[in-house]
Amino acid sequence: MRQLDQAFSALADPTRREILVHLARGEANVSDIVRRFDLTQPTISSHLKVLESAGLISRRREAQLRPCNLVPERLKAVTDWLEQVQAIWEGNYKRLDALLTELKQAEKKERKK
Amino acid sequence: MRQLDQAFSALADPTRREILVHLARGEANVSDIVRRFDLTQPTISSHLKVLESAGLISRRREAQLRPCNLVPERLKAVTDWLEQVQAIWEGNYKRLDALLTELKQAEKKERKK
Numbered sequence: 001m002r003q004l005d006q007a008f009s010a011l012a013d014p015t016r017r018e019i020l021v022h023l024a025r026g027e028a029n030v031s032d033i034v035r036r037f038d039l040t041q042p043t044i045s046s047h048l049k050v051l052e053s054a055g056l057i058s059r060r061r062e063a064q065l066r067p068c069n070l071v072p073e074r075l076k077a078v079t080d081w082l083e084q085v086q087a088i089w090e091g092n093y094k095r096l097d098a099l100l101t102e103l104k105q106a107e108k109k110e111r112k113k
Numbered sequence: 114m115r116q117l118d119q120a121f122s123a124l125a126d127p128t129r130r131e132i133l134v135h136l137a138r139g140e141a142n143v144s145d146i147v148r149r150f151d152l153t154q155p156t157i158s159s160h161l162k163v164l165e166s167a168g169l170i171s172r173r174r175e176a177q178l179r180p181c182n183l184v185p186e187r188l189k190a191v192t193d194w195l196e197q198v199q200a201i202w203e204g205n206y207k208r209l210d211a212l213l214t215e216l217k218q219a220e221k222k223e224r225k226k
Contacts, residue, residue: 008125012118017194024201026209072202075195081130082192088137089185096139 003055007078010054015039016047023057023070030059030066116168120191123167128152129160136170136183143172143179 010016015037022028022036034044048068051057055074059066123129128150135141135149147157161181164170168187172179 004130005125005127008121012121012125014118017117020198021201024198025205070198070202072199075199075202079192079195079199082188082195085133085137085183086185086188086192088134089183089188092138 003074004078004081006054007056007074010050010056011078013047013050015043016051019044019047019051020056020070020075023068027067027069030068033068116187117191117194119167120169120187123163123169124191126160126163128156129164132157132160132164133169133183133188136181140180140182143181146181 011020018037019033022033028036030041030044030048033048034041037044048057048059052059056071057068058071059068124133131150132146135146141149143154143157143161146161147154150157161170161172165172169184170181171184172181
């Protein structure tokens with residue numbers, strides 16, 4: 001539960017979402033991201049910290065660099081939750097639809113009598 | 114952009130997510146939701162307000178009742194964004210995979226010489 005809270009909260013910021021889109025294309029160093037986004041290093045660093053705490057990205061230390069990677073499993077967990085809600089809704093919708101068809105047919109039969 | 118911010122932010126709370134799951138099963142009145150969740154009416158009302166501002170649910174006035182409904186289109190917009198990021202990641206992954214296969218084949222050829 002806590003993990004979904006953190007993931008959704010991290011995704012609620014447009015810069016953080018853009019960083020994720022950028023990392024979906026492949027690993028990037030913090031300095032690349034700073035250059036790309038035209039934001040200060042501390043701003044980018046704090047966004048990366050939020051994304052890392054939420055488990056949406058991972059960072060490793062490599063000499064002076066800090067390569068960042070997307071963690072697709074966490075992104076998938078978020079998508080799975082949303083798809084589950086949609087499936088419940090669609091299931092319910094289909095049941096309603098079936099019920100309406102049934103009622104209409106019953107009405108037709110009734111009229112024929 | 115703003116709509117996605119609000120939707121993700123609204124989804125970052127476990128009670129609000131549970132309310133959405135509940136509404137995915139069908140329309141519910143505020144009083145039903147209060148009864149179901151064992152929370153005070155003001156707490157539930159403030160959660161519903163957040164969900165409504167985010168466009169994830171709609172409420173109408175019907176006599177004394179306030180029936181709430183899930184807005185599947187907004188939920189789908191959120192899922193679409195996530196799936197798009199996953200597609201970029203998978204595309205990139207496949208390209209890397211193809212590149213590795215190519216490199217391995219080139220290496221094999223080299224050895225045969």
